[in-house]
Amino acid sequence: MTDRIVGALFFLLAVGYALEASRMQVGFLSDPLGPRPFPYIIAVLVGLSALWLLFKPDPEPDWPPRRFWPVLGLVLLSLVAYAYLIVPLGFIVTTTLEMTLLAVLFGARWWQGLGGALAFTLGIYLLFTQGLGVSLPAGRIFG
Amino acid sequence: MDILQALLNGFGVALEPLNLLLVVLGCLVGTLIGVLPGIGPISGVALLVPLTFALKMPPESAIILLAGIYYGAMYGGSTTSILLNIPGETSSVVTALDGHKLAKQGQAGPALAMAAWGSFIAGTLSVVGLMTLGPLLAQWAIRFGPAEYFALMVFGFSTLSALAGKNLFKALIATGFGLMLATVGQDPQSGISRYTFGFLQLEDGMDFLVVAIGLFAVSEVLMLLEEKTPGAVRAQVGRIYLSLRDFMASLLTILRSSVLGFLIGVLPGAGASIASFVAYTTEKRLLGAKARFGEGDLRGVAAPESANNAAAGGAMIPLLTLGLPGSGTTAIMLGALISLGVTPGPQMFQKNPEVVWGLIASMYVGNAVLLLLNLPLVGLFVRLLAVPSWFLIPAVLAISFIGVYAVNNNPFDLLLMAVFGLVGYLMRKLEFPLAPVLLGLVLGYLMEINLRRAMTISNGDVGYLFSSPIAIALWVLAALSLFAPALIARFRKQGLGGDDEL
Structure with missing residues (x-):
């Protein structure tokens, strides 16, 4: 079908x-x-x-269990929000939040996820902006 | 030009400090991607392309880096296949059959060493093949006009559609969908906007990187989220060694699989995954009762691992000489080269010898680097598997965001990426192959331009497309290749499917 x-x-x-x-x-x-x-x-x-x-359709695909759909919806919604918020809030805040959300969905405790996300985001922000000269939004609300 | 002289100049390029660093970096990233299940070479290459733009790398340096990731992933993919029965890449699925059996019998060391040596020999042989056949093919293809090019691309798409997925019609839809995406934006000749629906951001067309990262990297994350991959794992490597006797016993298998893999790699659409399972089944049949395939035979590791590396080298031939990528990964390399101002094709051998020969020379260097990375250092990479997935997967996504944002400094691209993430997820679920979408997007522009040039030359006479022997041959091959799925179905019955992540 x-x-x-x-x-x-x-x-x-x-x-x-x-x-x-x-x-x-x-x-x-x-x-x-x-x-x-x-x-x-x-x-x-x-x-x-x-x-x-x-x-001539193929047999039905194996769909994920019903409880996965809200999770998928949440992730997609967060990605859309990310696109709208990256310029006003800046790369560091939005990326940390997005990574934390995903970490929790992958089974981490929220404080584990937040810690890992913040450290990684700060690290790549510095690496890419300072080290490699890529411009990433710093966040309008901060300046 | 003399090949040896050209190769010498190529080594001059490849051994420049920056390029040497990039070969090592590419091989390192490739091995990482190979070892980590869930992150494929397409995502890896797509994520590093924005970096080459941002750093304003010359085209030869960019392609040296990207190619390193591509063939590096072929080396790394075998590690987890052997140790954990979790293929790092689709091209190493077959390796798990005998490789993991060997590991369970305490033979992980010889199996890993065999994979590394097989990869090295095959990788090096495929560069020799690339070096000798590439210029010949380029010389022949330099006479191609727009009609031949159009037919060539039709041939490329039909073989890709025939080989990429389980259902030919789904592959054709995927190809058409990619071509549709390619027509978005300003029409190259008349200048009118097509399919932009008033979005100014779409005037320049859809960026292949945004689509690639959404379609592959984001959808991969969604798939992993659904599967709830087992978290961190630890594996014992043991001592990596291979006795001379075992090596000699497998040498013929390595050589045969190298040739087979190389030839399959040259064919558009049939990449490393198909090469590895064809080589495995061929060796199984050839050796018959002399081998114990499926019960833990070193040759069962040697065959697929040699074949997938040779295929990666072979895949560079149509990319470099014809500008016709045969897989998602090589499509991204083509897109990157075009963005950097080099159009792969027969002229490239004359106009940009530093790109072609620099790349070829770097592949000799890269294969040696990979042997070092995979023999003494394999234990280090395996330890990375202990990084929990709740950290690793969001981290990959965070790097995707940078990649997508850096393309145009435009948040609209992030929105587009999310949309293609969903599209990619649904396509994976419904078993639509993804690579044809990317190929359609990257090649659509060239395909249309050549069609329209041909029609301008002939003043609108469609017969011109079929007017030369080469063009006719390509049309016939294109039609024939659509029957390939029926043949492939026989192999597939044995439960060994190729995948589109080539």
Whole structure:
């Protein structure tokens, strides 16, 4: 069943992708082929393969136990929050928090996780900014 | 140009202090990645590419470092296969069959030594192969026009799709999905924006590193989180030695597996994982009753470990001479070289000899370094396994964040990374191969550009794509390779599957 759903989704993706290509406005300065045919070729490839999947699906994948989904959701949410918070809060704070969360999910005590995360984050922050000249956000709230 | 003279110049590049340091660093990181289960060479290479950008490394230094990680991981992967029955990499899955049996019989030392020597001999032989065949292939390919290139890429994608996953159609979808990602951003010729949906951040296209780190590194972390990997483990190494008698008994196996692995490595899509299990099954059949494969035979370690190292060397041939990577890892190397201003392909042998020959020379050095790292120092690496996973895995993720952020100094990329992390996780669960996505993304631009150049030359006549013997041959090979899965299925029935993390 999963593969049928995935097949249907990829089929819709291919159709949408082709429709979007057909709406492209091409100026006079283009080459003979233009920007549309290559996307059409890809859409046909994906569309046909997706149809095959729709009619000949593989056996069900072994999904994780139900209690894993909230964990997965939490991690993904934290990654999104990380992207939004890294500039205002800075690399050190956000990375320490993210690493701590993951450490706890991997079975550490929170103080173990926090200690390890803080030490490692400080270490790589110094290594990359001072040693290797990579610029990482220091955090707007601190300056 | 004379090969020996070129190689001499190459050693001039490889022995510069910075490059020498990078070979050692690459081999060290590669061995680490190889030893640690869960972190594959693709993630390792992807995580170090931003560093090469940030340090403004010249292209030859960058590729020397990245290649070191790639073949270094092949050495390291055997260690945990043998000691703990946990393959460090997919290319060492077969090594566990006999390797771990040997360890249980108290023969861990000879097994580890055999893996290291086999890897060294095969690695060195594959560099010799690369050195002699590479320039020949480049000379031949220099006449390729856009039609031949387009056909070549179609061939590359069809063999990759045929070999990368269990289900051909899922692999084709993955390839198409990667190509779709490649079309995001400004159209190279007409300048209009495609598929950006108003996001200014997408105008320049999706960065292959962001996609690679999300798709491989982040999804790996999610998989490990689900599996709740057993935490720290301790393993006894013992004395690493190999008697001359054992070595001589395995020498033919090493040599045969080297040649086989090298040839398989050259083929796009069939990388180290497939090479290792084909070599194992071939040797098993060849030796028959003379060997005790599956019960703890040193040749059962020698065959896959030689083959996967030879394959890593072989995989450099299409990358360097044709600009056609055959795996996720080599796709990242291609992307990195392009970003550094060098386009791999037949012209590179003339335009950037320091990159090609510097790399080749560095691989001789690297293989010697790896032998040192893996024989006397293997115990040190094994001790790293005692680092608890609650520290190690978040630490890898933290380095991914730096890698992704450093690409454009833009937090939007971190968002994109999270999205591709989820996509990668779901694809792994549903058994879609991941490498074709990356290859599609990296090669899509070149593929479209060559198609459009061909059509400009022919004024829109599609027949031009099939107008030269080389192009026709490539189209025929591309079509034939789609039947390969039926053949592979026979091997797979024995429970030995290749994986896409090549």
